[in-house]
Amino acid sequence: MSRLTIEYGAHERVSEVVDRLTYCAEHISVAFDGWEEPHVKGPGLYFAVVADRGYGAYADAMGDNRWPREDCASVFDEDAFVDAAGTVSVERDGGIVVAVDGEVEEQMVRFRDLGTRSGESMLVDDVSYEPWMGSRHMSAIETSVRPEVVATVTLSEETGRVSVFRDGDATSMRRNEIGGEWRAE
Template structure:
């Protein structure tokens, strides 16, 4: 019998996804220029994966790098926030986080879902796009159905929306909906 871990329900992995989501929500709420014309907000695409061999479905994004010298793990809260804010404003590409919370230095472009066959040879599960989705979000929902991917999380640079994608399903909050249970405004 093979050892199998259900990472999607694993307490530590759920915490990692939550830490990323809360960080992106904080970055979205701290940016005050969302309604200014011609100003791009912070944006990012993060994948939490159970397989460090992601090169089979991702390509390196040039010189874009996560600042490992500043933060190597999602468990370093302040450093993670600072590094994530920098990446959101200055870099392009997907950030890869392993199920142990370690962040990969290389940022990537995840390949189109249509390039991956399922176990029985047919295409992997289709996904439903929403009209508001841009390329980052469409890629994130597609990537979320890959067996190696636990979740993808995005921060929209156009609107501040934070979305979590798991197995082709989406939980998305507009900037106005983020953290409504504890926001003072």
């Protein structure tokens, strides 16, 4: 008898969750017009899509930083989600945990570095850092190789770059590349 398993990385509904996070981060990046200002910190985001609500084994609470669940509990609450993410991106710090069903956890977290739990040292070999990566991106790529994590999505507060990390691989777009031919200048 085989065990019932779901391949979340290829699951249509989970892919839609990751896409919604990516499009939201892209929207916030494009909407912010102060990227070229010296010494200006733009909006920043760090989402992690997890297949296991037991993420406390590799994440710590970020104090009072909370996702406003009373305003938006799901990535499928389209306008409310973009509004909440926009506010969180400039007012709060920490990773935002999103379940594979699109529900957003209230407590924002700091994901622990790889190797802090037994059996994680081999996961470090699956990570390759790029020169453009700051600490948020390095954490996101490390978090993406954890078996419980489907993907991570970041918005760089320094450059507006939006990146998606899956299994230690990065797909990243600089702010001026977001939207491609559909982008109206």
